[in-house]
Amino acid sequence: MTEPVPAWRSIHARPLARRALPHTTRRFAPALLIALVTTALPARAQTSRSTATGPRVEITIAKRASSRSGWTRTWSVNSSGSLAASLSIHRALRTFERVKLFLAVSGFLRAKHIAGGFAPQDIVVKPNFAWPVERRRGPGEFFLYLGRLSPEKGLHGLLKAWPRQAGRLVVVGDGPDDRRLREVAPPEVEFRGSLGPQEAAETLRRARALVLPSLSFEGSPRTVPEAYAAGVPVVASRSGALPEVIDHGVTGLLAVPGDSSSWTEAIGSLSDDRKVKRLSDGAWQAWRERYSPERGLEALEASYQRALNGSSMKRRD
Secondary structure, three states: OOOOOOHHHHOOOOHHHHOOOOOOEEEOOOOHHHHHHOOOOOEEEEEEEEEOOEEEEEEEEEEOOOOOOOEEEEEEEOOOHHHHHHHHHHHHOOHHHHOOEEEEOOHHHHHHHHHOOOOHHHEEEOOOOOOOOOOOOOOOOEEEEEOOOOHHHOHHHHHHOOOHHHOOEEEEOOOOOHHHHHHHOOOOEEEEEOOOHHHHHHHHHOEEEEEEOOOOOOOOOOHHHHHHHOOOOEEEEOOOOHHHHOOEOOOEEEEOOOOHHHHHHHHHHOOOHHHHHHHHHHHHHHHHHHHOHHHHHHHHHHHHHHHHHHHHHHHHO
16 A cells, blocks of 8 residues: 555645645643643644543644745644543633634534533534545455454454354454453454554455444544545444444445344345445445545635634634
8 A cells, every 4th residue: 555645745735735734743731722822823623532531632723824834733632531620620711712613523523522512613523534545356355343352342242143154254453352352253253463554454455344333432433434445335333423424325334233133134234245346336435525635635624714714803803
């Protein structure tokens, strides 16, 4: 797989994109935002995951210095108990009111954050994107789980109910549930542990379908658009943001979380190569229309422009 190149090089970037330099990413406590916004720069924050301990947030401060130059910086915040407490404190201090725009990777996450107190007009949806890769040829060789091996991912129940006639299930990843999963796995299941990015991408491209049997809410897994880019359909739990990104019967299939009969039926239906081919075409089309770098750049530019316009209007007021 070829190395991804910056969007402003791989795409004929429009004026705003040409003024943006590469992001600088670092971890921080939300208190840093107070210092950042004292320069009166427009800011956006991206929420990419919601957990019991709090959201994962990326805050970007963008400044347009002139018509020919500018810069952006992004700080990432990982979920933790201390972050949840910190967010509560800074909500009381109204720190995040200084952010001009929040970006959620799904409508589900947007709704969750609005329910948690975010103003609806201050948070918009910007989906994840995936880089182009070589498209899969044929119906694929095996089903694939690619992710963390932990109880909330629902893999334990899927392995116990795995239909033998479905063929191989390849499991890529590691985590605290590794030993327990190996104990219940039937002979058709192959564990490969953690793989490097290039090997994982190649494994994905050979899959018949990607499976996401999550029991907990998923914000919007990046593996879904990555699978679509390779023309690989996705079978996933009907919960969280997954029904937003998986069009049932078009780009993949949705099953009831934790329901073995629902999952057995969905997996079994993909023994039909013609159905797999139709879903594969739908998945790749969805990537091209909604999750390509071009669409991601357009959405990012629009968010920067909205933040800049909002900052200018506030200064005029």
